[in-house]
Amino acid sequence: MITITPVHTLNAVVTVPGSKSLTQRALIAAALADGSSRLHGPLASEDTSFTIQALRAMGVSCDDSDPVCWQIHGNGGRINEPDSAIFLGNNGTATRFLTSVAALGHGCFHITGNERMAQRPILPLIEALRGWQVDVVSDNGTGCPPLTIIGRGLAGGHTVLPEGESSQYLSSLLLVAPYAAIPATLEVRGEIFSKPYVAMTLAVMADFGIRVEAAPGFNAFRIPQGRYQARTYAIEGDASGASYFWAAAAITGGRVTVANVPIPSMQGDTKLLAYLARMGCWIDQTDAGITITGPEVLEGIEVDMGDIPDVAPTLAVVAAFAQGTTIIHNIAHLRIKECDRLSAVVTELRKMGAEVEEEPARMIIHGRQRGDNLHGATIETYDDHRIAMSFAVAGLRVPGVIISNEQCVAKSFPDFWERFSRMTTESQ
Numbered sequence: 001m002i003t004i005t006p007v008h009t010l011n012a013v014v015t016v017p018g019s020k021s022l023t024q025r026a027l028i029a030a031a032l033a034d035g036s037s038r039l040h041g042p043l044a045s046e047d048t049s050f051t052i053q054a055l056r057a058m059g060v061s062c063d064d065s066d067p068v069c070w071q072i073h074g075n076g077g078r079i080n081e082p083d084s085a086i087f088l089g090n091n092g093t094a095t096r097f098l099t100s101v102a103a104l105g106h107g108c109f110h111i112t113g114n115e116r117m118a119q120r121p122i123l124p125l126i127e128a129l130r131g132w133q134v135d136v137v138s139d140n141g142t143g144c145p146p147l148t149i150i151g152r153g154l155a156g157g158h159t160v161l162p163e164g165e166s167s168q169y170l171s172s173l174l175l176v177a178p179y180a181a182i183p184a185t186l187e188v189r190g191e192i193f194s195k196p197y198v199a200m201t202l203a204v205m206a207d208f209g210i211r212v213e214a215a216p217g218f219n220a221f222r223i224p225q226g227r228y229q230a231r232t233y234a235i236e237g238d239a240s241g242a243s244y245f246w247a248a249a250a251i252t253g254g255r256v257t258v259a260n261v262p263i264p265s266m267q268g269d270t271k272l273l274a275y276l277a278r279m280g281c282w283i284d285q286t287d288a289g290i291t292i293t294g295p296e297v298l299e300g301i302e303v304d305m306g307d308i309p310d311v312a313p314t315l316a317v318v319a320a321f322a323q324g325t326t327i328i329h330n331i332a333h334l335r336i337k338e339c340d341r342l343s344a345v346v347t348e349l350r351k352m353g354a355e356v357e358e359e360p361a362r363m364i365i366h367g368r369q370r371g372d373n374l375h376g377a378t379i380e381t382y383d384d385h386r387i388a389m390s391f392a393v394a395g396l397r398v399p400g401v402i403i404s405n406e407q408c409v410a411k412s413f414p415d416f417w418e419r420f421s422r423m424t425t426e427s428q
Ligand SMILES: O=C(O)C1=C[C@@H](OP(=O)(O)O)[C@@H](O)[C@H](O)C1
Pocket: 020, 021, 022, 093, 165, 166, 167, 168, 171, 193, 194, 197, 309, 310, 333
């Protein structure tokens, strides 16, 4: 448990670790490439460590001994059968991505995760892979992990991705498609959630030498055959991790500069800055980074966060400190993350005295200026790093906010508490 100490004001410059999403994509592209790649500024965390261990088990040599530059020795798409099951914890991204990577190999692959991962769906990806002649099953028939894949390489040709509430299925298919036996095409049914992550996948693939033809709207793709080219690759700071520092400035009326998340960015989560600006924050871009200054009075807004679900808890917490109502639309997919985040955010905000409504795909927060109606509470984090980090922000204004199981931040941001507390001490 950790008790957050309120601050009078903030004036700090912070850096954040490398992007989780970019690190995992770069790891996979580098692992499948011909030759050695260097990844600069990667994220070392629980999730990326699961990804590295899995790639090693599949025969890829990964040297992460230097925390600022990892060396990945790509196998040109050759994937070995591992000696034992691949355990990925609650790493949704890696579970979805590595299922397709396993399909490139020859032999039997078991992919497992923790209890929560066994409730997070993957059926649309399984069905799409079957269209490329991959033999893959959900072991207990739930359409969730654990999975067994009998790898025989990817046939390619045409497949259809049924509608689903995760962009990770699509990114997963795209990442391996260049290695199919014949050129691959892909049709995507229904609404695509979290679209900026698909754009990120295409951008990383292009950076490693594979250009995909995508229809506008991302409902069809033509993926050329080819191999990734090994390269030196710089990874941006994590925008989702930066969101807690941006939010800290917003609710305290302080000033925080995040030094290493560029604008423009490959990360859709930077769109949160535009939403915070609509709520009244000032955003400046200088050589030092992006500076956000919180206003005297924050205003509630209405937003669609279907594209950027990971920062919806951050915005919801800020909204509790804004005058008026904030409506966050299109966030049903928050329910299949590390926990049911829609319900968790509503429950924990209510525990602090906020007036919040929960609907199947929306959250409505009736905020009060400076969070005058809020009081301290022990926040249940549901083993979800984003619940822990977003509610820590609330504690900068409201005395008595205690975050339980604070170690869960290790999934994406192992030294979050050190950086968070440095931000406040630097401001005094
Ligand atoms: O592709 C990625 O790197 C991610 C995609 C998003 O998931 P969904 O597409 O399931 O919303 C996001 O929530 C996750 O943290 C990372």
